[in-house]
Amino acid sequence: MAQTEEGVSTWSCNQVAQWLQDEGFGQYVELLCTQHRLDGLSLLALTEVDLRGPPLSLSVLGDIKRLTLALHRLQRRNHDQLEELGLRPSDSIPSGLLLGVEWSMDGKDWREFNGDYCLRNGTELVRRTRGGSRNVSSAATCHAHSNGRHEQQLAGRLDPEVWKTVISSIYVFLVFGFTSFVMVIVHERVPDMRTYPPLPDIFLDSVPRIPWAFAMAEACGLVLCYMFLLILLLHKHRSILFRRLCSLMGTVFLLRCCTMFATSLSVPGQHLKCASQTYGDTWGKIQRALAIWSGFGMTLTGVQTCGDYMFSGHTVVITMLNFFVTEYTPRNWNLIHTISWVLNLFGIFFILAAHEHYSIDVFIAFYITTRLFLYYHTLANTRAYQHSRRARIWFPMFSFFECNVNGPVPNQYEWPFSKPTVMKTLIG
Template sequence: MYQSSIQQPNGEWMTISARSPDKEPSPVTQITLAEPLVESVRVAARAASALAASPPPPPPPPRCDADIAAHTARDEIKGINFEARLKRNDLNNNASRQQSTTPHAMPSQAELMQRQPLLARAAKLAPAAPADDSDPDLEHSPARAHQDFVVEIAAGAPREDRYPKEIWKAIVSFCFLFLCVCINMMSLSLVHERLPDRNTTAPLPDAVLDNVAARDWALPVSEYIIMLASSTAMAVVVFHKHRFIVARRLFLIIGLLYLYRSVTMFVTVLPMSSTTYYCSPKSNGTTPLLVVRRMFYLISGFGLSINGKHTYCGDFIYSGHTMVLVLSYLVVAEYSPRKLWPLHWALWGAALLGVAFVLLAHGHYTVDVVIAYYITTRLFWTFHALLLAPPRHGPAGGQPMTQREWWYWLFAYLERNARGPVPRRYDWPLPWPRAKLFSRLS
């Protein structure tokens, strides 16, 4: 390093410093010092080219947000209250985080369950629980039609609110039944006066009665079977958990059956099918007071000859005995669980045996039995088909044929708040004593 001073023309001195040639680094030394930097650039270039040639790595799986309660509170959600559920989730998540304080702590069971997918179709499904056949809602559930996992959204209301008691509707339905029974008995009291004399008019030809000798003891046996079958059906209704709903449905069905019967036996009066059955003598004149007296007289005997008060004849089309027997079986089969299948078969056999004894006693013509079976089953099944069909109105969808029944307005009033078939469950109708038998049957 050396310095020199040079005087400029204006008289000022300028100092010039210079490095001696022996102190300057050689070009070879400069290149040697730059080689590490060049090599690092080359390595970075090769890594960038290899990264560009390889496929991009898959994105990391989404992490479960443990602070869902705090984050959801900032969302603008209106009309939905998540407070209870979010508190429960936040409590579980915070507890799991508190337990795993170290970085390598084992995750808790709650964290492991949160990491599992919601709908794992490829995973092996756990064996499904046996279906509760006491609930007819499950018969129309999509889980019965598909094997995959199905999430069903609740109706929005508690299960008990879906089947309100509405006792006043049961009272209205019972009043309708009582009115129809009165009309039926009034029709019978009028038909009795128009009955052809059995001394001058022989019974009509019948394919069954003409080949079977009449047995008078068969009619009381048939009525005892009727009492047993109807008592069984009544017990099913009384001990049913939704007894008021079932009762009002049956009151409406039985009332319609008696109303139809009062019309059919009044418009066409058939001669007596039995030559030995006792019939009260006819009166010379029919007055409204006499008709009312006969009506209450027949009602007090429940329409059975074993009570000694069914002495007015002519109620043939259609058979009331067959109607009660068939309806008792339908009620037990519909509103009792399938595990009681021996009882169902017993009621079916009792109905068949009771009808056979009615024909053996010549209490009804065969056509009376056939018509009674047809009308009773069609009306019962039509009524319960309406429970499954949602109401539709308007020209686009059209109105189902079953909703064109003249009594549909009464059905719509009674079933306005009930949603389809009721579950087959039972309980004790009185506050005491409480037994576990009915919970087992349910």
């Protein structure tokens, strides 16, 4: 006797078993109805992911697909009941199967998230029916499901590509060296303080100088650096994190070289005692650049520079570290995020309070650093743009480093060191 499909949500296990028999899946009656007590309500909520994964773990792909299609037909005929239960067909069946069609996007990239097939940031959606006809539909965007299973699937697609991380390290290493050399050239061109006094600045003119403030700004930067190094050590995708940090730091400091070299601002305060200084031949300049390079340009290491004002390198470093700490830690780590932002803001305040930079130096540094960080990560999390011509032209380092990173990097942590063999023997 054929099973009626009205009131599926009220079906008993026996009625579900009858439906499975009618659909030709009698071999799964024992598993679904006897062992797992599947009734009508749970049948409507059943998904292909449930069929594939534990505790069901069906092993025959053809049966999984056919049973998924049968469930889809049943759910469509009971659409009202699904809505009453707070479910939608898209919650249980891949979007392509909902319409009984196969979706494709010419020249674009498709990905699967927990059984949902999506085009990320596509501009055009093409539906290809069984007969070959094609219709253009509205654009569809993928959003990553925030459950643990999605993060595990996504994590498996992230290749650390250590060789690229090594290249990014060399890149930022060379950029820092080039920046140090430009700082030497800029020091030779610093304007005479007697001819060019400090420029009017609303903050510097309003707040008296605090002599120890610049050391405190560098201390804030060191604390942020230690926080990031600890996160980097424990993060599962540490290679990608470090590669991104090197790529962004190198790019921002290259921009800083351009602004420093293009325009020499007058010294922001009489206390700096800056004057134009000539280092002689090229070898003398290289030696001075090596001294700045090895000391990381910090006054705590005894490095004193002049003329490198537009824009503030200290603000770049502090802000970049803050953004990496807050981006690559879970959203509920509120204390870590608060500490990071407090260090960032206080570091900026101390730089200005020390009268080591003009306000515009700090503002531009903060703006460029934050915009570049957000621009980079927006592109990295949107695969549709990773191979675009615009990205390759305007951001070649991004296109090279991120071409094989498929989507957002999940914040997963692990112990980086394997247990010694002796300890493994004693433990297990």
